[in-house]
């Protein structure tokens with residue numbers, strides 16, 4: 001049980017901060033004000049915090065955080081010990097929880113609306129728990145809520161070896177869908193297949209051959225595409241979709257602009273979805289967490305939906321962790337460790 005629920009104003013903590021004198025880089029500071037207790041919120045002593053592409057973009061000055069989030073403190077997800085009670089949300093001080101915030105999660109203490117927090121089972125390590133919320137909730141929101149999948153569907157996941165991609169593949173597999181994926185890296189394709197997460201097409205030289213890859217395995221085409229690349233991938237992938245298929249684009253790694261060939265969109269009666277988690281209201285996050293408790297957490301087991309860790313770094317090595325994520329060499333999540341395992 002934690003002992004510092006009464007943190008005095010003026011107390012300081014460690015946090016990852018965008019370096020003021022070296023734009024585009026991060027430093028770890030130990031003089032950041034610790035959030036004080038606030039009746040409607042719960043403070044969490046963070047043990048691990050996952051890194052995300054949004055952090056890289058924010059550090060590079062290309063993704064201003066939503067209003068209310070600290071502009072110089074990246075970090076969207078965390079796992080740790082609740083420092084306050086929130087009986088209205090079924091939370092007690094001392095519980096293991098994880099969650100999302102719009103920024104500042106790579107800190108010793110974060111503060112969040114208790115309705116947005118998820119419980120962390122004792123079977124999950126802190127590193128795994130820190131890697132869980134963003135990937136799993138993004139995947140669940142896309143394939144469980146926005147464009148829901150069912151047993152027998154065929155889901156094609158672009159950048160399947162990414163943190164979100166692996167969580168989506170696990171969730172789709174757990175629901176009985178057939179999973180296909182793409183990656184630019186042959187070794188990652190082999191690893192994803194070896195994990196039993198689907199058949200993977202290597203796109204090192206572009207998306208040529210994609211439609212044949214999909215239709216050889218599912219003659220009608222993919223019922224769903226989860227696109228974690230975006231840009232030109234959208235137009236190049238639409239021919240691989242089945243009649244009345246759903247296309248969910250969540251990323252701009254492949255370019256910010258999307259052009260859609262109208263003939264496929266109309267003739268195949270397709271639905272194109274776009275989404276982002278970070279800028280949603282607290283109430284929307286609370287709804288997502290509530291849905292996730294009912295329909296995602298029952299699948300959270302080591303043999304079903306479970307975080308895949310690429311690497312864990314101690315907080316002091318945050319710059320190296322950021323470099324690892326930016327390398328594109330990762331398979332799964334990069335995590336910062338702030339507390340004891």
Ligand SMILES: NC(=O)c1ccc[n+]([C@@H]2O[C@H](COP(=O)([O-])OP(=O)(O)OC[C@H]3O[C@@H](n4cnc5c(N)ncnc54)[C@H](OP(=O)(O)O)[C@@H]3O)[C@@H](O)[C@H]2O)c1
Pocket residue numbers: 052053054134135138159160161162163164165182183184185188228229250251252253254275276277278325328329330332333
């Ligand atoms: N909309 C939302 O709410 C939301 C939420 C979470 C994440 N996202 C976005 O979803 C994407 C995946 O996130 P993540 O954290 O899972 O990523 P990640 O673990 O960092 O993996 C991304 C992978 O994508 C591949 N990639 C990078 N640039 C590419 C390009 N130009 N073309 C094709 N593949 C490329 C790389 O693998 P290979 O090249 O080896 O295949 C890279 O390792 C990111 O763009 C992220 O910002 C969106």
